[in-house]
Amino acid sequence: MTGRPIPVIIDCDTGVDDALALLFAVRHPALDLRAVTCAAGNTDVDGVVRNTLTVLEQAGAPPVPVARGAERPLVEPARAPRHVHGEDGMGDLGLPAPARTPADVDAVTLLRREILASPRPVTLIPTAPPTNIALLLRTHPEVVRNIERIVFMGGAVATGNATPVAEFNVWHDPEAAAIMLTAGVPITMYGLDVFQRVVVPGTDVRRLRASGDPAVRLAGELLAHRPSAPESDGDDPAGGLGDAGAVCAVADPAGISTRLLPVEVNLAPGPGRGQTIVDRRARPGGSGIHAGEREQALVDVALDVDVQRFAKLYLTTVEGIPGPV
Structure with a gap:
């Protein structure tokens, strides 16, 4: 490894693939996981906290502070996708209750404290609806000076999953997403266009599930649960990395191809x-000329991903196989 580890904070709604992201972040030597904050999304916020603590415990993580955050989006009620992540948010795998306990501060307080205390600018990785991030940026705008970048899992250039055009994290709290995108922080959008492509082959998933290492075995069980995997390998289901790909993109940014593009969140009611x-036009039309009148941002949008590179990166990291980082 060259250079110092990147200080990162993950804001999550753990969640099967958020759990995969946490396992990777704990084990990658180029990442210094300084804190984890929790918001309602894949399950209720108390379930998110419980799941997060369980994953960190299973991973043998150091005592990373974990804080409870927003119970609901800024405007609308919480809407958990239990049909995807199960009743407990973790695929109903029956994992043991954690012995770890959350921090005695709320998520926004922990975010502010850890960002300002970091000797180097922090990279924020929201893999949840960005409610906590929006509250932080509105309440404590001074943190912007020590944020290197936000790499968030959310949004889509083409097709959505919560609706035909909207991705779940942004759809769950579009006002929060709009605040995050227009806060003046460099942002990378790891959206559905790349999210859905990174798949671990079924033979690898089976190997992980047979491991004697609890963290590796958990990664295998989580990957086997992923219902969004677009293909299978014989009797062994392939597993989509999902949110974990956003953390891979922080550890290995060369694995994605991005383009700086104007992005606007649709806040209007309706479909x-x-x-x-995402405006991919070579030159703006009439609406683009007046874009300054709207809440529009320039974002590094991930348009392509090296699937095999990220799948290999994930496997070698979680399994602890030495290699370049």
Whole structure:
């Protein structure tokens, strides 16, 4: 490894693939996981806290502080996708209750404390609806000076999953997403266009599930649960990395291809609510000329991903196989 580890904070709604992201972040030597904050999303916020502590415990992580955050989006009620992540948010795997306990501060307080205390600018990795991030940026705008970048899992250039045009994290709290995108922090959008492509082959998933290492075995069980995997390998289901790909993109940014593009979140009621409108035109039309009148941001949008590179990176990291980082 060259250079010092990147200080990162993950804001999550753990969540099967958020759990995969945490396992990777704990084990990658180029990442210094300084804190984890929790928001309602894949399950209720108390379930998110419990799941997060369980994953960190299973991973043998150091005593990373974990804080409870937003119970619901800024405007609308919480809407957990239990059909995807199960009743407990973790695929109903029956994992043991954690012995670890959360921090005695709320998520926004922990975010502010850890960002300002870091000797180097922090990279924020939201893999949840960005409610906590929006509250932080509105309440404590001074943190912007010590944020290197936000790499968030959310949005889509093409097709959504919560609706035909909206991805779940942004759809769940579009107002929060709009605040995050326009806060003046460099942002990378790891959206559904790349999210859905990174798949671990079924033979590898089976190997992980047979491991004697609890963290590796958990990664295998989580990957086997992923219902969004677009293909299978014989009797062994392939597993989509999902949110974990955003953390891979922080550890290995060369694995994605991005383009700096104007992005706007649709906040209007109706079927387009929560859509990330990404302007890929070579030159703006009439609406683009007046874009300064709207809440529009320039974002590094991930348009392509090296699937095999990220799958290999994930496997070698979680399994503890030495290699370049």
